[in-house]
Amino acid sequence: MQYIRAIKDKTARHIMLGISIFAVVFLIVIGLSLFFKALPIMKEKSLWTLLTSADWKPFKGDFGFLPYITSTLYVSALAILIALPLALLTGIYLHSYASKTISRIFQPVIDLLSGIPPVIYGVWGSLTIVPLIANHIAPHFVEYSSGYTVFAGGIVLAVMILPLLISILVEVFRSIPQEMVDASLQLGATRWQTVKKVILRKSFSGIIAAVVLSVSRAFGETIAILMVCGNITQIPHNLFDACYPLPALIANNYGEMLSMPSYESALMLAAFLLFIIIVVFNAISRITLVQIEKRYSFS
Amino acid sequence: MKKHEETFFKVLMILSALIIMGVLVFIIGTVVYKGLPSLTWDMLTKLPGGGFYLGKEGGVLNAILGSVYIIAGSLVLAIVLSIPVVMYINFYLPKNSVFANIMRFSFDILFGVPSIVYGAFGFALMVYLGIRASLLGGIITVAMLIMPIMMRSLDEVTRLLSRELPDALLSMGATKYEMVRVITRQLMPGIVTAVLLAIGRGIGDAATVLFTAGYTDNIPNALSSPAATLPLSIFFQLGSPVEEVQNRAYASALILTVVILILSFAARHFSSRFSKNRI
Numbered sequence: 001m002q003y004i005r006a007i008k009d010k011t012a013r014h015i016m017l018g019i020s021i022f023a024v025v026f027l028i029v030i031g032l033s034l035f036f037k038a039l040p041i042m043k044e045k046s047l048w049t050l051l052t053s054a055d056w057k058p059f060k061g062d063f064g065f066l067p068y069i070t071s072t073l074y075v076s077a078l079a080i081l082i083a084l085p086l087a088l089l090t091g092i093y094l095h096s097y098a099s100k101t102i103s104r105i106f107q108p109v110i111d112l113l114s115g116i117p118p119v120i121y122g123v124w125g126s127l128t129i130v131p132l133i134a135n136h137i138a139p140h141f142v143e144y145s146s147g148y149t150v151f152a153g154g155i156v157l158a159v160m161i162l163p164l165l166i167s168i169l170v171e172v173f174r175s176i177p178q179e180m181v182d183a184s185l186q187l188g189a190t191r192w193q194t195v196k197k198v199i200l201r202k203s204f205s206g207i208i209a210a211v212v213l214s215v216s217r218a219f220g221e222t223i224a225i226l227m228v229c230g231n232i233t234q235i236p237h238n239l240f241d242a243c244y245p246l247p248a249l250i251a252n253n254y255g256e257m258l259s260m261p262s263y264e265s266a267l268m269l270a271a272f273l274l275f276i277i278i279v280v281f282n283a284i285s286r287i288t289l290v291q292i293e294k295r296y297s298f299s
Numbered sequence: 300m301k302k303h304e305e306t307f308f309k310v311l312m313i314l315s316a317l318i319i320m321g322v323l324v325f326i327i328g329t330v331v332y333k334g335l336p337s338l339t340w341d342m343l344t345k346l347p348g349g350g351f352y353l354g355k356e357g358g359v360l361n362a363i364l365g366s367v368y369i370i371a372g373s374l375v376l377a378i379v380l381s382i383p384v385v386m387y388i389n390f391y392l393p394k395n396s397v398f399a400n401i402m403r404f405s406f407d408i409l410f411g412v413p414s415i416v417y418g419a420f421g422f423a424l425m426v427y428l429g430i431r432a433s434l435l436g437g438i439i440t441v442a443m444l445i446m447p448i449m450m451r452s453l454d455e456v457t458r459l460l461s462r463e464l465p466d467a468l469l470s471m472g473a474t475k476y477e478m479v480r481v482i483t484r485q486l487m488p489g490i491v492t493a494v495l496l497a498i499g500r501g502i503g504d505a506a507t508v509l510f511t512a513g514y515t516d517n518i519p520n521a522l523s524s525p526a527a528t529l530p531l532s533i534f535f536q537l538g539s540p541v542e543e544v545q546n547r548a549y550a551s552a553l554i555l556t557v558v559i560l561i562l563s564f565a566a567r568h569f570s571s572r573f574s575k576n577r578i
Contacts, residue, residue, distance in 0.1 A: 005474050005477070006474065008474070008476055009474035009475055009476040009477075012383075012475075012476040012479070013387075013391060013475065013476070015383065016383040016384070016386060016387035016391065017387060017391075019380055019383050019384050019387075020383070020384045020387045020388065020398075020402060023380070023384050023402065023405070023406070023446075023450070024401060024402055024405050026405075026409070026443075027405050027408060027409055027412075030412070030416070030417075030420050033420060033423060033424070034416070034419070034420060034423070037423055085315070086315045086318060086319060089308075089311055089312045089314075089315040089316075090312065090315045090316045090319055092312060093309075093312035093313065093315070093316050094316070097309065097312060098316075106316065106320070108563075108564075108567065109319065109320050109323050111563055111566075111567065112323055112327075112560070112563055113319070113322075113323055115499050115500075115503075115559050115562070115563045116326065116503075116556070116559060117502075117503020117504065117505075117530055117555060117559060118503070118504070118505065118506070118530075119503065119505050119530040119533050119534055119552070119555070120326070120330060120503070120533075120552055120555060120556055120559075121326070122534070122537075123329075123330065123333075123533065123537065123548070123549065123552045124325075124326045124329050124330065126537070127329055127333060127549075128325070128329055159322055159326075162319060162322075166319075190301060190305050191305065191309075192304060192305045192308050192309070193301075195308075213411070216411060217411065217413075219413070220411075220412070220413020220414070220415060220416065221413065222413065222414065222415040222505070222506040223505040223506055223530070223534060227534070227537070247413065247415045247506070250415055250418075250419055251415055251418075251506060251509055254418075254419060254422065254509075254510055267419070268419065268423070271415070271416050271419040271420070274413060274415070274416055275412065275416045278411055278412060278413060278416075279408055279411070279412070281411075282407065282408045282411035283404075283408060286404060286407045286408070287404075290404075
């Protein structure tokens, strides 16, 4: 009997260790397999040409990623520009001003916003934001816009990254010791002065980490973006141009392109680029956030 | 001056909080407003009939069941793999072990990997293994997506658990494996919360199943048959030029939204119960 228990215990331990190691290795496996799938196209053309050329003619063998990369950058930059002020103000409000009841009411709002699936954001964006831009905003600036634009993508993405941004910001603010805040208030500083001079200054690195994390989330967003951005291969010149971010490119073309090895490889390169950039961004911000947590915890 | 600045920013803060609440109401309102008129009992209970995509009769039962099958399968996979990992890093490895921290770090990173990358990787893996777009492919890919969510959420509740119970169990002569089994039972509410979170993320994601699960008007009857999913059915119906079909996309969007709302509130309910009963 004792013997069986011991064997069970040992077996369980080994199985658990095995699964645990597998879970860590998994990340590397994804990276490597995407890399090897992308290798053929990188052998055909130099990476530099692929990244800086704007010619995308798969049937002639031209794979220039520049339009997709600039689209991704524009849309994500716009999203963070819209989301950051809102998230900062709301985060500070929840942390320093709001009563417990208000924070408790607000928590489900953040949970729900983060729970709504991308496709629903896409439906919402194409029903409301796109027509709004096409009929009311764009006519003031350009002659014609379909509404499926960088602007629409930026707004929808901004809403999608808001919950992540707010919850990380509130966590960062919370990591500041209460003594520091109290000391500032005791010296006669107003709430806002304390926020400005103590909280925001102390959490600068945390805010950067939150931004980097949210931007990487924005980089990878697929279905919602696909539904509101227009998907025209071009380098967008203003907010009212259609754009075609990298994830949308993969989603629209992958799976059907097995007959053309170089096309498939090019799309895999797109996935690999997304993967690498997002992993690096995530790693940087997670390390920063862990250090912030450690800095102030004395226990 | 000081006073004005204070008031100004306070107003700005309340305003932005209200904007965010307003956006949520706006999104749900839009989906309900557009979806409710087209939501019929047939939508929920019928398969797409002939000419469904031209506006003829039928429903999205294929997509609803497809989504349920995929999420059920991937949950089994994710639970079976993530509970041992979380138990191992919390109870087998010493506190502050480097390996445990590397693991937590890699879950954080995996959590950030976008679903389209999982989709592309899943498809490449399936090609390599010779699996066609099918229920099985969808299950594997969605499992990859929800595993980091489950592990992170489980790890969090496990770390909140006091050390007394494990110590008591060990000092009574239980082996570590027996101790872990008791603790797993103790963590049930936390596991339920993690599962609900994972369902919420997995059921709504379209990019993972886009290449891996395929699409069909039938209910999948084997692991190797293709499976429709709710998000993809919304996406495809919305792309149709026929107005009735578009309206049904809105109705499908409403179905998905209601499912997500229920899951989200259930998760809240369980997590609050857990924090009350924490030992």
